[in-house]
Amino acid sequence: MTxxxxxxxxxxxxxxxxxxxxxxxxxxxxxxxxxRLGAELGATQPVIYSAFPGGRQALIDAVALGGFDAIAAAxxxxxxxPLPRLQAYLAFAAAQPHVYEAMFSxxxxxxxxxxxxxxxxxxxxxxxxxAFPDEDDTAAEVAWATVHGLxxxxxxxxxxxxxxxxxxxxxxxxxxxxxx
Numbered sequence: 001m002t003x004x005x006x007x008x009x010x011x012x013x014x015x016x017x018x019x020x021x022x023x024x025x026x027x028x029x030x031x032x033x034x035x036r037l038g039a040e041l042g043a044t045q046p047v048i049y050s051a052f053p054g055g056r057q058a059l060i061d062a063v064a065l066g067g068f069d070a071i072a073a074a075x076x077x078x079x080x081x082p083l084p085r086l087q088a089y090l091a092f093a094a095a096q097p098h099v100y101e102a103m104f105s106x107x108x109x110x111x112x113x114x115x116x117x118x119x120x121x122x123x124x125x126x127x128x129x130x131a132f133p134d135e136d137d138t139a140a141e142v143a144w145a146t147v148h149g150l151x152x153x154x155x156x157x158x159x160x161x162x163x164x165x166x167x168x169x170x171x172x173x174x175x176x177x178x179x180x
Contacts, residue, residue, distance in 0.1 A: 007133075012051045014039060017062050024098040029106060032056070054109075059100050061109050061161050067099040068120035074125035083172050085131040086147050093151035100155065104148065124163065132175065 019040045023032050034048045034056060041048075052058040074092045078084035092099045111117040129140035150167055153159045159167065 009051060012047070013062065016048060016059065017066060020059055020063055021099060024102070028042065029060070029098065029101065032059070034059075043076040057107070057109055060106050063099060063102040064106075064108060064110060065118055065120045067096065067103040068118070068124045070096070070099070071103075072120060072127050075124065075131075080127075080130040081170075082131045082143070082176050083126060086143070086168060086172060086175075089128075089147045090151055090154070090164075093155055097155045101112050105150070139175070146171050146175060 016037055019037050020032050023036060023040065034045050034052075037043075037059075038045045038048050049055065052062070054061075071089065071092045074088045075085050078088045110121060112121065115122075125140065125144065128144045129137060132139040132143040134140070150159075150164075150171060154161070154164060
C-alpha cells in the first residue's frame with residue numbers, strides 16, 4: 001500500500017482555517033486549540049503546526065486576514081459612497097461575528113494603521129477610504145472607527161437591535177456633514 005501524498009500546504013492551511021472558523025462559530029474562540037483542530041480534521045498536532053508554525057496566533061491571524069479580504073470584497077461590491085459602504089460593513093460584521101472577532105477583538109500580530117500592514121487589511125481600508133476621501137485619511141479612519149464601534153456593540157447585543165437603522169443614519173449624517 002502506497003502512502004497518501006501530503007496535501008498541498010495552501011490547501012492544508014485552508015482546511016485548518018475553515019475548521020477553526022467552524023469551531024469558533026459553534027463553541028467560541030476559546031475552544032479553538034491545535035489539539036481540537038487536529039481531532040476535527042483527523043490529523044496530528046504536528047501536521048497542524050506544520051501548516052501554522054506560529055501556532056494558534058498564526059492561525060487566528062490567518063482567519064483575520066481572510067476576514068479582511070472578505071470585508072474588502074463586501075465593501076467593493078457596493079458603490080463607493082458612504083451609506084452603502086457603512087451598510088455593507090455592518091452586514092458583514094453581523095453575518096460573520098466570529099471572523100469579525102478574530103479581525104478586531106482577539107490579540108493579533110497584524111500591523112494596523114501604519115500604512116504597511118498586510119495587503120488584505122490595506123485593501124479593506126482602501127475600500128473605506130474610497131467612500132470617505134480626504135488628504136490625510138482622517139475621515140476614513142473616523143468612519144472606520146465609528147462603524148467598527150457600532151458593529152462591535154451590535155454583535156455583542158449591547159445596543160438595542162431595533163435602533164440599528166436609526167444609529168446608522170445618524171452616523172452617516174455625522175460623517176458626511178459639509179462643515180468638516
